[in-house]
Amino acid sequence: MPQKVRIALDAMGGDVGAAVVVPGAAISLKRHPKTEFVMVGKRDMIEEQLVRYPKLKEASRIIHTDVAVSMEDKPSQALRRGRKTSSMWLAIDAVKKGEADVAVSAGNTGALMAMARFNLRTLEGIDRPAIAGVWPTLRGDSVVLDLGATIGGDARHLVALAIMGSFMARVLLNIERPTVGLLNIGTEEIKGHEEIREAGEILRAMGELNYIGFVEGDGIGKGAADVIVTEGFSGNIALKAAEGTARQVSDFLRAALARSWRTKLGYVLAKEAFRELRDKLDPKKSNGGVLLGLRGVVVKSHGGADAEGFAYAVDVGYEMVKYDLLTKINQMLNRDGGGLVPNPPTPETVS
């Protein structure tokens, strides 16, 4: 574990930029006073914020750039316009150069993925990166990956996700031997992608991870496993469908509660229950998608996060570095007879 955790921040990323990033960093610094920050972006905008946080100012160094990736830029545009110059690129570059241990950005996901992959490259044994997130469940939190970085993937890719997700759950959720499930659609024989079944066999044979079998979509919210593994398309669909449903239920409930004086009064009396519910499902508290599989840790904050939300993303970066996640993943992936068996010839399964 390094003495101090050094975090590079894309101070221009997100819907708001420095006015959220800097106060967010200040909140996280209070929780982890040993952090150092590299803030990348327009110097005057960053300094304007830093005057309000003398301790943070002391712990921060600014790398100035005028160039920012916009939330609308396509990945190729972002690379064309912002490579080597944008705040997003330079924050990632600080990790590459060893000047920071982790980069955090609330900028647009596609651009961040593209830049991180282009600049940091993937780990030995990993073809394509993943985004992992923390999902609140009925049993506590679970790590779910891939939430949308890479579409499709063979059994070997899924096994790599399982390894990376397990380490992340150990570090972030403090679970010694996190259970791992593969997302699938029922256990009937006609169902299930071949690669998922094959990944299940490999994980069972490995014995090293706490693999518990297939988990269906409704198992995520139940907390059926500490780590839920799937390729990026279905992972993103699951995440968004769940978010959509949570919003839908709360919209229905709000409308129903506003229907009569009785229900309104009931709402007032039960207010703390609704606050508790909101708190439980608060996306802020699970803010911070981790880009895994790269030669460096990059954390993606939600673009619309406020300072509190951004602070959670910074916290996630801090934990990942403090417990040296990357080295651990790398060791397991690449040791002799390691986690990744050579790719067996796979029959084509998706037609």
Add this chain to the structure above:
Amino acid sequence: MPQKVRIALDAMGGDVGAAVVVPGAAISLKRHPKTEFVMVGKRDMIEEQLVRYPKLKEASRIIHTDVAVSMEDKPSQALRRGRKTSSMWLAIDAVKKGEADVAVSAGNTGALMAMARFNLRTLEGIDRPAIAGVWPTLRGDSVVLDLGATIGGDARHLVALAIMGSFMARVLLNIERPTVGLLNIGTEEIKGHEEIREAGEILRAMGELNYIGFVEGDGIGKGAADVIVTEGFSGNIALKAAEGTARQVSDFLRAALARSWRTKLGYVLAKEAFRELRDKLDPKKSNGGVLLGLRGVVVKSHGGADAEGFAYAVDVGYEMVKYDLLTKINQMLNRDGGGLVPNPPTPETVS
């Protein structure tokens, strides 16, 4: 439209069997008095129920069999044991023989799919069937398909789903020109299966359906389109993730409301609001997955449905027949220059 709608019921299907199926049919008969039923299963068990419903008894004919597919049978087991003999098979067979217009079963999905496909065969132009369901949204109901019948599929398959789903939305939701969206994960260029993009281009070029573009996972609950099209794996993941989240939110809320006397009192006062919410999200009301793409209509009721829930599934079957869905789909799929353009050479996209 046929004079009377003739519905074949697998009276042994589901967790309960005849004691749910028969009362369910009775409820549906009240709503649609012109229905005739063919009830397939153990004669004594069916008759025992029918004595309580003289009108239904009059409208029903029994096909006796002792064989029932169990909820645990794998599709291959079900076919081996129950082909030509089980209540599930014989209900489907009544459709094939023209003795019924639609079959409804609460039996196990895999077995029902396998038997329906084996016995009825797919429509000209359709390689593989789909399950379509009605999804309650913030804007009303949407048709979502495929909910898990067929994993993967090329652009042509997705276009066929769009055609079938559109007709189903017209019939069940009474929408003249239902909007159609393809489920996808964001609009950034690096994202999206090739086949989904290609399907989008075909649908746009066809002009006939009201195609509105890609919809993300959270768009389903928002009601972003009347018909949401995706292959069966992601469709099933979306459905289950949404169900899991709805359950999770209500479990959280129940726990929070039981925390203090204030919240408990609030709950009592706002009870009607909670009832309204439950009603909105009631899975009974969207019970009835329709197997589409076969030479005959088969409706799958939830195995755990009660009589009211089963009645909804019977209603769905009734509507499908009354508006002659199958003929309409068939005509559009197979007319000259019809909905399904010949399959263009597709690059391999899922690796």
